[in-house]
Amino acid sequence: MRLFSALIIFIIILVIVVWFTHYSYKNGNLPQGAFYDTYENFVNTANYKYDEYFTPPSELYKKTVGYELDDNAKLALTKSKSKDEMYTNNEEAGTMSKSKTGDATENSFILASLYNFNVAPNEKSKKSQRKAKTTAAHYFNKTMNRIATDPVTILQTAPQPVEFMVDRAADFYEDYLIQVHAEDPELVRNIYVPNFDQIRTSVRSARTDEARKTAKKEKARLRHMPPKAIEQEIYFMEKSVPSDPQNVHNSNVVNDMSEIYQRVREKNMRDSFGTNQQTDEDIIKEIRTSIDSFPFTNPQQRAHATRVMETMSSNSIVTSLNASEKSIISDVWKRINSQENHDKRGLLKESFMDALASGVESGRDVCTMGRCSRVLGALTLLDKDSEISKPVKTTEILRNEALFKAHQTVLRVLKEYPSNISEAYQNPEKLLSASADVRQKVDELENTIKQEIETTLKSDYSNIKPVTLENIIRDAQAGV
Numbered sequence: 001m002r003l004f005s006a007l008i009i010f011i012i013i014l015v016i017v018v019w020f021t022h023y024s025y026k027n028g029n030l031p032q033g034a035f036y037d038t039y040e041n042f043v044n045t046a047n048y049k050y051d052e053y054f055t056p057p058s059e060l061y062k063k064t065v066g067y068e069l070d071d072n073a074k075l076a077l078t079k080s081k082s083k084d085e086m087y088t089n090n091e092e093a094g095t096m097s098k099s100k101t102g103d104a105t106e107n108s109f110i111l112a113s114l115y116n117f118n119v120a121p122n123e124k125s126k127k128s129q130r131k132a133k134t135t136a137a138h139y140f141n142k143t144m145n146r147i148a149t150d151p152v153t154i155l156q157t158a159p160q161p162v163e164f165m166v167d168r169a170a171d172f173y174e175d176y177l178i179q180v181h182a183e184d185p186e187l188v189r190n191i192y193v194p195n196f197d198q199i200r201t202s203v204r205s206a207r208t209d210e211a212r213k214t215a216k217k218e219k220a221r222l223r224h225m226p227p228k229a230i231e232q233e234i235y236f237m238e239k240s241v242p243s244d245p246q247n248v249h250n251s252n253v254v255n256d257m258s259e260i261y262q263r264v265r266e267k268n269m270r271d272s273f274g275t276n277q278q279t280d281e282d283i284i285k286e287i288r289t290s291i292d293s294f295p296f297t298n299p300q301q302r303a304h305a306t307r308v309m310e311t312m313s314s315n316s317i318v319t320s321l322n323a324s325e326k327s328i329i330s331d332v333w334k335r336i337n338s339q340e341n342h343d344k345r346g347l348l349k350e351s352f353m354d355a356l357a358s359g360v361e362s363g364r365d366v367c368t369m370g371r372c373s374r375v376l377g378a379l380t381l382l383d384k385d386s387e388i389s390k391p392v393k394t395t396e397i398l399r400n401e402a403l404f405k406a407h408q409t410v411l412r413v414l415k416e417y418p419s420n421i422s423e424a425y426q427n428p429e430k431l432l433s434a435s436a437d438v439r440q441k442v443d444e445l446e447n448t449i450k451q452e453i454e455t456t457l458k459s460d461y462s463n464i465k466p467v468t469l470e471n472i473i474r475d476a477q478a479g480v
Contacts, residue, residue: 060072211234226427265331
């Protein structure tokens with residue numbers, strides 16, 4: 001009996017020790033050293049084993065970091081390839097259920113992204129990198145084919161927004177063709193590129209059909225609203241924005257970051273004109289000292305911030321920003337300490353330190369663009385200059401904003417037209433029985449709304465990539 005009681009007490013003490021240790025580890029209070037490293041390896045191994053048996057590929061993909069081909073990425077690849085083989089066999093046998101079509105599309109999209117962002121950058125030879133990019137193209141093509149074949153079902157069943165997957169594939173091909181052309185211009189002719197205009201048109205048509213069907217179901221509940229108004233309320237409503245590990249590589253995000261960084265450099269040049277300029281090395285030393293003295297909430301954050309700062313203090317070039325990481329971190333630090341930002345310098349430094357500390361995820365450094373976006377993001381909503389402090393937006397965020405603006409434009413223009421014309425536009429039954437003159441004026445009204453949407457969006461989003469803006473305008477006009 002005594003032995004049993006002693007065993008129970010031992011187990012309780014062990015549970016308390018394990019709980020306290022894990023609590024300290026999760027909150028960054030476990031001292032750095034051999035025990036910390038051993039415990040971290042234990043936790044990572046346990047998590048990996050759990051992922052190996054239970055976690056679906058989509059969740060594993062969300063755990064991937066930057067350009068790392070780590071255990072999460074490898075496991076996501078293995079599981080996704082097994083699922084894709086199953087889905088492909090079902091498609092070829094004609095036994096694929098509609099309920100699984102969306103999952104199959106997301107799965108091939110994940111494989112394409114993994115080969116593009118995680119596998120290719122880690123290949124040692126040009127030939128291996130090309131092979132990985134070719135594999136990425138294969139899976140992007142699969143994704144686009146599935147969307148083109150049945151866009152309505154994909155809209156209804158895919159966990160990811162369809163436009164998001166199409167945008168990512170289009171971004172991939174834009175970069176891929178440039179890379180291949182640089183190596184051998186003749187090879188570009190042999191690369192199959194999906195017809196993105198046709199795919200986007202099909203998706204828009206599916207969106208409007210879906211809105212129309214949903215509006216009919218909502219008609220009884222919203223009987224105070226005209227049929228077309230209900231349909232547009234549904235079409236223009238806010239869409240989900242994916243939390244994707246590779247959003248930092250979104251073409252509009254890169255475009256925004258480039259503009260913000262150029263503005264930072266311009267401001268720094270004006271501030272330092274006629275004065276003795278600090279070198280990047282001087283600034284790096286200053287940042288080191290600030291990290292050492294900054295009141296982080298736990299030692300782990302300080303260690304991460306130091307680690308990221310040391311990585312960025314190398315002279316590795318960030319091609320999309322046309323600068324080295326050392327220059328980027330130095331320029332942001334200069335901007336924080338500028339006279340213009342004197343009033344918010346404390347908040348900016350706090351944001352900068354948080355940005356550095358967040359550059360390590362799951363024990364690994366995020367990719368180059370991830371580090372740079374975090375450091376530049378330290379200025380967001382805090383910098384005195386509105387062009388520098390503006391939030392960086394993915395294409396999905398911009399699309400949501402644009403659809404909202406388009407809907408407001410529709411409502412505004414309808415108020416400006418005679419009531420009999422706007423009512424005929426919003427009620428298909430009235431339009432059928434309307435005179436030829438009214439129907440002509442309704443056509444004019446529709447064209448006016450589309451033109452107003454284009455004018456508004458081109459004015460409000462003049463700085464985004466032209467091709468991105470054009471696609472978003474067409475998305476918005478499709479709801480008219």
